[in-house]
Amino acid sequence: AQADVGVIGMAVMGSNLARNMAHKGFRVALYNRTAARTDQVMADHGDEGVFLPTHELADFIASLERPRRVVMMVKAGAGTDAVIDEVVPLLEPGDILVDGGNSFFKDTRRREAALRETGIHYVGTGISGGEVGALEGPSIMPGGSKESYKAIGPVLEKISAHVDGEPCCAWMGTDGAGHFVKMVHNGIEYADMQFIGEAHALLRAAGLSNAEAAEVFAGWNTGDLDSYLIEITSRVLATKDPRGTGADLIDVIADAAGMKGTGTWTVQTALEMGVDVSTIGEAVFARAVSSAQKLRAAGQAALEGPDRTISVEDRQGFIDDVRSALWCAKVVAYSQGLDEIRTAAQEYGWEVDMAKVASIWRDGCIIRAQLLQRIRDEYAAHDLTTLLEAPSVKAELASSQGSWRRVIARAAEAGVPVPGFASALGYYDQVRAPRLNAALTQGLRDLFGAHTYKRVDDEGSWHTLWSGDGSEVSAD
Numbered sequence: 150a151q152a153d154v155g156v157i158g159m160a161v162m163g164s165n166l167a168r169n170m171a172h173k174g175f176r177v178a179l180y181n182r183t184a185a186r187t188d189q190v191m192a193d194h195g196d197e198g199v200f201l202p203t204h205e206l207a208d209f210i211a212s213l214e215r216p217r218r219v220v221m222m223v224k225a226g227a228g229t230d231a232v233i234d235e236v237v238p239l240l241e242p243g244d245i246l247v248d249g250g251n252s253f254f255k256d257t258r259r260r261e262a263a264l265r266e267t268g269i270h271y272v273g274t275g276i277s278g279g280e281v282g283a284l285e286g287p288s289i290m291p292g293g294s295k296e297s298y299k300a301i302g303p304v305l306e307k308i309s310a311h312v313d314g315e316p317c318c319a320w321m322g323t324d325g326a327g328h329f330v331k332m333v334h335n336g337i338e339y340a341d342m343q344f345i346g347e348a349h350a351l352l353r354a355a356g357l358s359n360a361e362a363a364e365v366f367a368g369w370n371t372g373d374l375d376s377y378l379i380e381i382t383s384r385v386l387a388t389k390d391p392r393g394t395g396a397d398l399i400d401v402i403a404d405a406a407g408m409k410g411t412g413t414w415t416v417q418t419a420l421e422m423g424v425d426v427s428t429i430g431e432a433v434f435a436r437a438v439s440s441a442q443k444l445r446a447a448g449q450a451a452l453e454g455p456d457r458t459i460s461v462e463d464r465q466g467f468i469d470d471v472r473s474a475l476w477c478a479k480v481v482a483y484s485q486g487l488d489e490i491r492t493a494a495q496e497y498g499w500e501v502d503m504a505k506v507a508s509i510w511r512d513g514c515i516i517r518a519q520l521l522q523r524i525r526d527e528y529a530a531h532d533l534t535t536l537l538e539a540p541s542v543k544a545e546l547a548s549s550q551g552s553w554r555r556v557i558a559r560a561a562e563a564g565v566p567v568p569g570f571a572s573a574l575g576y577y578d579q580v581r582a583p584r585l586n587a588a589l590t591q592g593l594r595d596l597f598g599a600h601t602y603k604r605v606d607d608e609g610s611w612h613t614l615w616s617g618d619g620s621e622v623s624a625d
């Protein structure tokens with residue numbers, strides 16, 4: 150055996166991850182179903198480190214030091230199951246099989262449970278940062294047994310991004326915890342991008358050019374909103390059409406957003422657990438509406454409304470309001486996402502450390518942001534039910550909410566759609582309300598379906614004889 154670790158899957162993510170490992174001094178065995186891909190990686194990058202390219206899976210496995218550490222970077226779903234079926238018979242108890250793809254956490258739970266009896270450690274691992282991250286240092290979210298982390302953790306930590314010497318990689322909890330955290334990361338990414346889109350639309354509605362908006366975003370990137378997505382927004386908005394039409398590129402990109410499903414999983418899973426991730430839901434729905442061409446054509450033809458221009462007297466004041474609204478909405482999205490993780494940890498018995506989650510998202514991944522440092526510090530210092538109650542967060546929400554409310558009101562008056570901002574505020578106002586309209590919901594449910602209600606001043610369940618004499622009877 151000559152290799153420290155092996156990578157299966159030589160598409161963009163796997164090859165870049167393998168190169169990253171080699172750059173860090175690991176001897177890396179390579180395998181891909183289609184051998185030509187492995188040969189191509191060797192031709193292009195074979196001199197970057199110690200690689201052991203193989204064309205047969207048996208040779209690949211034989212080249213690994215024990216316990217074997219195998220990282221799969223293949224297509225999620227059936228592709229992953231196919232590779233598992235081929236690899237597992239070649240592995241031995243104690244070996245570690247890492248799935249670094251975007252697998253659904255329930256699939257990971259199923260696969261981990263099936264392999265546990267064989268003594269092979271199955272480590273579902275979320276990896277974020279795209280192809281550049283994979284090469285230069287991603288954020289890594291491993292699950293699986295605690296024991297397996299002792300063997301695979303040092304490799305993953307070494308290739309991950311680092312902040313102040315700390316790796317952006319930590320054990321997230323057993324079985325599917327790593328893929329769950331990665332799923333929610335992607336859901337938050339959806340919400341983040343939706344908010345940024347709404348902020349851009351508001352700036353445009355107020356008369357800013359794309360170039361001016363690019364400068365505004367660049368300015369925001371030096372403060373509280375400092376983040377990768379804000380930084381690249383500025384770059385996208387400042388880019389001219391490469392075809393030389395003179396247009397801004399953003400204005401010639403079709404406004405129909407694609408998606409690969411992790412946002413939908415985040416929302417579906419939250420719905421099953423009864424957790425409100427409405428901001429992520431709005432972001433997923435907004436992408437769906439954007440691509441619903443027939444619906445939009447019908448709406449454009451039929452529906453009246455204001456012309457989406459916002460006249461501002463105090464331009465800088467408005468820009469600052471939009472900045473505050475963006476910050477507040479973003480905090481709500483993180484809070485909802487972290488709430489989904491906290492709830493899943495209870496449901497599935499994972500020991501998820503929220504400060505660690507925030508900590509490993511600080512760099513390497515797509516949602517990396519200054520805010521995550523603060524979230525990490527708040528979770529490290531306090532036992533929080535919701536991020537919104539963290540001392541520094543609640544104080545900033547209190548002082549920024551005037552701007553947040555103003556922006557949504559202006560948008561509503563002008564007809565600029567801001568479903569993300571509005572949904573985030575709706576959540577904020579719901580969770581701080583002493584009483585919700587749920588009392589009426591319960592009254593209605595009892596009237597039409599005898600579903601019973603509880604009282605604020607008594608124990609037990611009650612039913613009113615709505616069509617009788619109106620008296621109340623105990624339902625217990």
Ligand code: NDP
Nearest residue numbers: 158159160161162182183222223224225228231250251279
């Ligand atoms: P793809 O998702 O395009 O998958 C291609 C790879 O999967 C190839 O190596 C292919 O082998 C292999 N494969 C597919 N089906 C099978 C099968 N039935 N048996 C054996 N091998 C199979 O590659 P990416 O590099 O884009 O992504 C890899 C994983 O990483 C995916 O799960 C993806 O979701 C995840 N990911 C991707 C990110 C990105 O930015 N692209 C970011 C984070 C995670 P062959 O060459 O023989 O076809």
